[in-house]
Amino acid sequence: MMDFTDEQIHRYARHIILNEVGGTGQAQLLRSKVLVIGAGGLGSPVAMYLAAAGVGTIGVIDDDTVDLSNLQRQILHGTQDVGQSKVESAKRTLNRLNPDVAVETHRLRLDPGNALDLFSRYDVICDGSDNFATRFLVNDACHLAKKTLVSAAILRFDGQLSVYKTQTGGPCYRCIFKEPPPPESIPSCAQAGVLGAIAGWMGAMQATETLKELLNIGESLSGWLVMVDALSCEMRKIKVKRDPGCPLCGDHPTILDLSSQDYTGHACAAA
Numbered sequence: 614m615m616d617f618t619d620e621q622i623h624r625y626a627r628h629i630i631l632n633e634v635g636g637t638g639q640a641q642l643l644r645s646k647v648l649v650i651g652a653g654g655l656g657s658p659v660a661m662y663l664a665a666a667g668v669g670t671i672g673v674i675d676d677d678t679v680d681l682s683n684l685q686r687q688i689l690h691g692t693q694d695v696g697q698s699k700v701e702s703a704k705r706t707l708n709r710l711n712p713d714v715a716v717e718t719h720r721l722r723l724d725p726g727n728a729l730d731l732f733s734r735y736d737v738i739c740d741g742s743d744n745f746a747t748r749f750l751v752n753d754a755c756h757l758a759k760k761t762l763v764s765a766a767i768l769r770f771d772g773q774l775s776v777y778k779t780q781t782g783g784p785c786y787r788c789i790f791k792e793p794p795p796p797e798s799i800p801s802c803a804q805a806g807v808l809g810a811i812a813g814w815m816g817a818m819q820a821t822e823t824l825k826e827l828l829n830i831g832e833s834l835s836g837w838l839v840m841v842d843a844l845s846c847e848m849r850k851i852k853v854k855r856d857p858g859c860p861l862c863g864d865h866p867t868i869l870d871l872s873s874q875d876y877t878g879h880a881c882a883a884a
């Protein structure tokens with residue numbers, strides 16, 4: 614098979630044998646670039662499954678350091694990484710999983726000044742951030758940069774997942790969630806709590822949808838919202854539509870650049 618080493622053919626054998634992936638799809642994954650926002654509960658399984666799958670370039674953004682309370686769900690990091698930079702810890706784990714992957718570390722906080730330039734370097738953006746301000750910033754930047762956004766969120770025993778692809782006419786995050794909730798209306802990350810394994814469930818789904826988008830296989834989750842309730846082990850898939858009145862992707866948009874918006878809210882969602 615062209616372009617593969619013997620080791621790669623061996624490593625990716627279970628992918629290559631799938632009709633929907635094959636040698637062509639695996640080569641496509643090796644050429645792909647995915648940006649993972651947040652090296653936390655969701656970012657951990659997302660980045661690990663993408664690395665194992667042979668996604669050739671994985672960018673990881675996080676400005677935080679590993680805390681002992683993260684280890685209950687953030688499986689990129691281990692006990693010996695406490696106190697260290699999350700992106701460096703992530704890079705070590707991903708390189709140990711698969712040396713084929715170039716891991717690009719961005720130890721910074723995403724802001725309106727750096728988002729578009731950063732996003733322009735990747736094919737798909739995976740949001741696993743832990744606050745609503747970042748979620749809206751990521752959504753707006755993906756629309757403006759015409760990038761596919763695979764977005765997941767977790768809290769307590771619940772999870773949410775969707776794909777936002779406004780460049781092909783799908784709704785954006787704002788079409789569904791309108792605007793960030795006031796900080797006082799929702800509990801802080803630490804107050805709310807989250808079952809660690811939910812991060813694995815949602816993160817694995819997020820990685821799956823990302824691989825589908827990169828390979829262009831199956832049915833895109835664009836236009837659908839998946840809601841997971843772990844306590845009843847129930848999953849609902851609801852149709853969601855583009856809002857013609859959406860200030861970002863609607864018929865008469867008012868958000869034309871990132872500098873016009875305030876993304877400084879601190880309302881938290883666990884991740």
Ligand SMILES: [Zn+2]
Pocket residue numbers: 784785786787788855856859860861862863
């Ligand atoms: Zn919209």
